[in-house]
Amino acid sequence: MRLSSEIKIGIIITIAIAVTIWGLNFLKGRNILKAENTYYAIFDNIGGLEKNSKIFINGYKIGQVSNITFAANGNGNLTVTLGIEKDYKLAVPSRAILYDADFMGTKAIQIIPGESGRNHEPGDTLEALVRLGLTDKLEQQLTPVKNKAENFIITVDSLMAAMAYVFDRESADLLKASIRKMENSFDGVEMLLTHLESITLNLREHNEKLAAAMSNLESITDSIARSDLKETINNTNRTLEQTHLIMEKINQGKGTLGLLVNNDTLYDNLATLSRELDLLIKDLQENPKKYINVSVFGKSEKKDKK
Numbered sequence: 001m002r003l004s005s006e007i008k009i010g011i012i013i014t015i016a017i018a019v020t021i022w023g024l025n026f027l028k029g030r031n032i033l034k035a036e037n038t039y040y041a042i043f044d045n046i047g048g049l050e051k052n053s054k055i056f057i058n059g060y061k062i063g064q065v066s067n068i069t070f071a072a073n074g075n076g077n078l079t080v081t082l083g084i085e086k087d088y089k090l091a092v093p094s095r096a097i098l099y100d101a102d103f104m105g106t107k108a109i110q111i112i113p114g115e116s117g118r119n120h121e122p123g124d125t126l127e128a129l130v131r132l133g134l135t136d137k138l139e140q141q142l143t144p145v146k147n148k149a150e151n152f153i154i155t156v157d158s159l160m161a162a163m164a165y166v167f168d169r170e171s172a173d174l175l176k177a178s179i180r181k182m183e184n185s186f187d188g189v190e191m192l193l194t195h196l197e198s199i200t201l202n203l204r205e206h207n208e209k210l211a212a213a214m215s216n217l218e219s220i221t222d223s224i225a226r227s228d229l230k231e232t233i234n235n236t237n238r239t240l241e242q243t244h245l246i247m248e249k250i251n252q253g254k255g256t257l258g259l260l261v262n263n264d265t266l267y268d269n270l271a272t273l274s275r276e277l278d279l280l281i282k283d284l285q286e287n288p289k290k291y292i293n294v295s296v297f298g299k300s301e302k303k304d305k306k
Contacts, residue, residue: 039124
């Protein structure tokens, strides 16, 4: 059966379209003639990962990224659809690691299969991890250096401002005056050090005397420690207590001394008696014959009167 020209043209166009589609996918690294299983991985940041990015196991390409969409929970995470050829089974728990495939920062995904005897089912979500690339590592290492450089620049700027202030004429004069004062202070310090050296020399020369004095002081301290100082203090306290009791009794008018101190009548009587004794002694001195009857010749006073 002969085909018409229209049918032939249609078949040719269909084949051309199919070849074109296959060629485009082949150029993208995707073989549409091979069946794939679909898995998922959720990342909070894909770092520039694109559709048709390659998927590797141990450095061998087994698939590519089919699609990238935002997660349905609306938290900003990204769901990456992984198209992996059916010939490759992923043991539980497999992990999908996002990393830099080259120095240009091209992103790819590496599958690290698990070690259990059970495989993931198509449609499972794999554990997602991110491995820092060279650019990220350089950024982490250079960031502290950058911060230190900025701080250094700020310090240098402050130093230059201070130097500009110092080299001002007025400030320079103040600096010179301060330096002269420091020189005078150094002279005083030098003199003080000289005096300290002299004191140290004297102490060194009298070291034996100081040692003897310390030994004597130690002996005195030992003697005091060996003496019954506590008993002496106790006796003194008892004596003071007894003295206090005696003084209380005197103040209360008890005893002879208490009566003498507190009884005004006894004092007055004693004073009166003292005055009378004085008068008696005075009268005795003035008129001794009044109290003493002595006869020179042995006669009595009565006979003389007769």
